[in-house]
Amino acid sequence: MLFQIIISGLVIGSVYGLIALGYSLIYKSSGLMSFVQGDMLTFGAFLGYTFYGVLGIPFFISFFMVIFLMFLLGFAIEKGVIHRLVAKGVNPIYTVLATIAISYIIQNGSMVLFGSDIKYFPPVTSIKNIKILSLSVQTEAALCIIASVIFMILFNFFMNKTSHGTAMRAATMDPMAARACGIDVGFTTGLSWAIASGIAGFAGMLIGPVYGVYTTVGAVIGRKGFSSAVMGGFGNMLGAIVGGVLLGLIETFLSAYVSSAHKDIIAYSILLIFLFVKPTGIFNERAIAD
Helix, strand or coil: CHHHHHHHHHHHHHHHHHHHHHHHHHHHHHCCCCCCHHHHHHHHHHHHHHHHHHCCCCHHHHHHHHHHHHHHHHHHHHHHHHHHHHHCCCCHHHHHHHHHHHHHHHHHHHHHHHCCCCECCCCCCCCCEEEECCEEEEHHHHHHHHHHHHHHHHHHHHHHHCHHHHHHHHHHHCHHHHHHCCCCHHHHHHHHHHHHHHHHHHHHHHHHHHHCECCCHHHHHHHHHHHHHHHHCCCCHHHHHHHHHHHHHHHHHHHHHCCHHHHHHHHHHHHHHHHHHCCCCCCCCCCCCC
């Protein structure tokens, strides 16, 4: 029982962590808040269901197709909407409102395109369960955890060991100095939004085979992902992952041993506690203006 609870917590926690990673990446690269990540997950999951469940394209090919299309969508949103608003010099709150508007457009557009009923992915493999320490684990759940870990390792390598990752970090730290060094700050900002969107599509492809896909799944996960980012230290990449896993485990244990009806109340109460007691999060990310 305990092992199954931990596995369930790691599955949903890894997805929270991925969404939180997207929030943190956008914030660190542009200084802006985005509330579109959750619905990007929904759209990515629906695309995955269409490619794999309806068109019959092999799962792993569908997987990369979704990530690529979501990457392009994120880049288009940044260049078509966010960049134009920033260039006009509007108050940052209007860009936040724009992301909320985009979020509802994606959510309602998904309902029009795919319907409001729950879509279930066909089995990813012919193996329903795998054995870990003599205990049975759903194959899709194990793939979700493994894929999340691999992605986080690759993402860390990209950000710290590649020229594009270094350029993104430089543009975040000091845009003026980055421009003086020949870095295209506008492109790196668009790239960060594209990567965040790709991450959301990645998370949607992981969560779809486990829980199914419906139009509000991303809205719920998006809010929990935002809470995870705050818990870890908003803008801190490692903190986003740790916060997501921690929140997932807390929720799962509460559902198992207390009541699933109270897990959302307690989850958001934890968020408020962090905001009041430790707004810098677990990893002490700067959160209070001087």
